[in-house]
Amino acid sequence: MSEHIVSPRVYIVIFLTLMAGTAATVWAAYQNFGQFNIVIALAIATFKATLVVLYFMHARYSPKRTQLVIVCSVFWLAIMLALTLSDYNTRTPRDSRLAPSAISHLFRV
Amino acid sequence: MHRTGELYGHFETLEQQKDTATLGMWIFLVTEVLFFGGLFLTYTINRHAFSTAFGVGSNTLDLTLGGGNTVVLIMSSLTMAMAVWSAQVGKKQWVSIFLIATLALGTIFLGVKIVEYKQKFDHHLVPGRSFDVRYRSEHPTASDNPKEIAAEKEELEKAFAKDPDINAHAQLYFSLYFGMTGLHALHMIVGAGLLLWLIKGSFAGRFTPQYNTPVEVVGLYWHFVDIVWIYLFPLLYLIDRHQ
Numbered sequence: 294m295s296e297h298i299v300s301p302r303v304y305i306v307i308f309l310t311l312m313a314g315t316a317a318t319v320w321a322a323y324q325n326f327g328q329f330n331i332v333i334a335l336a337i338a339t340f341k342a343t344l345v346v347l348y349f350m351h352a353r354y355s356p357k358r359t360q361l362v363i364v365c366s367v368f369w370l371a372i373m374l375a376l377t378l379s380d381y382n383t384r385t386p387r388d389s390r391l392a393p394s395a396i397s398h399l400f401r402v
Numbered sequence: 403m404h405r406t407g408e409l410y411g412h413f414e415t416l417e418q419q420k421d422t423a424t425l426g427m428w429i430f431l432v433t434e435v436l437f438f439g440g441l442f443l444t445y446t447i448n449r450h451a452f453s454t455a456f457g458v459g460s461n462t463l464d465l466t467l468g469g470g471n472t473v474v475l476i477m478s479s480l481t482m483a484m485a486v487w488s489a490q491v492g493k494k495q496w497v498s499i500f501l502i503a504t505l506a507l508g509t510i511f512l513g514v515k516i517v518e519y520k521q522k523f524d525h526h527l528v529p530g531r532s533f534d535v536r537y538r539s540e541h542p543t544a545s546d547n548p549k550e551i552a553a554e555k556e557e558l559e560k561a562f563a564k565d566p567d568i569n570a571h572a573q574l575y576f577s578l579y580f581g582m583t584g585l586h587a588l589h590m591i592v593g594a595g596l597l598l599w600l601i602k603g604s605f606a607g608r609f610t611p612q613y614n615t616p617v618e619v620v621g622l623y624w625h626f627v628d629i630v631w632i633y634l635f636p637l638l639y640l641i642d643r644h645q
Binding site for chain 1: 417420421424425428429431435436439440442443446447450465469472473476477479480483484487490491618621622625626628629632633636637640643644645
């Protein structure tokens, strides 16, 4: 098994795509898509990050166990984001027990 | 430790050694993903709670400098990737050239960051006692465009009407701005140190088609730092540009 050498042509195509992505991000930020501005910005950023991981970081040509580690990092990140945000989104200000006034109340036994 | 050339005694082949080093770097990067992930999470929650203040804070950033820096950093990723390729195909001289180019681009990025930070100090936009989100619009300098200042005044008036406590909430934005870009810059400085070490090795002709693990592994780190910026740029600089 010999290592895979990514050719400079592939690197340059990826680089140009990343540049186009950056231009698209700036362009999209000046349009009013309402709630979707942030969704579009994150979608483009994730697309760019995926290209960097697959080609610049050679993930596409890495051994399976390395790819498993990469997928795990995304999975753990998703757990952290999903659980924390679902907690914040389901609290009303009334029961946010970590508010400073609520903490002082807890200590007043 | 027993070592034959670049091969350490506990590995069978250089390829196995490289796979192991790469895996180790990736496992470190997983912890980095979660580290920066926590910061992005904090950002998300606060931006959701104080969207007006975050929009005002974001619009004070210089898009030319931030966008230019994005281009510079992506270019440095390209030169880093090319340094790996040069080592793999045995172009020893080009390894040095591409590594030096990567270091130069990284240094430009950090220099621009210093200019941006200085602006924020000048405009009283560093969290603390003298923080004043209105400072720039009330104390314009001769070099400021009067139209821009008038637009900023109008924007701030509207923002204060929506969120009277905006001066406090904008400090949350700038705390995250300095915290996140500062930690990103710290990673760049570490990366620059690693590049210096690689450049020294490349001058000694250490990296060959058979052995280029250090270039590959430092490259992984460098590209990761690039990815963090790919997210930081739209999230910090482009919140409310269309308004």
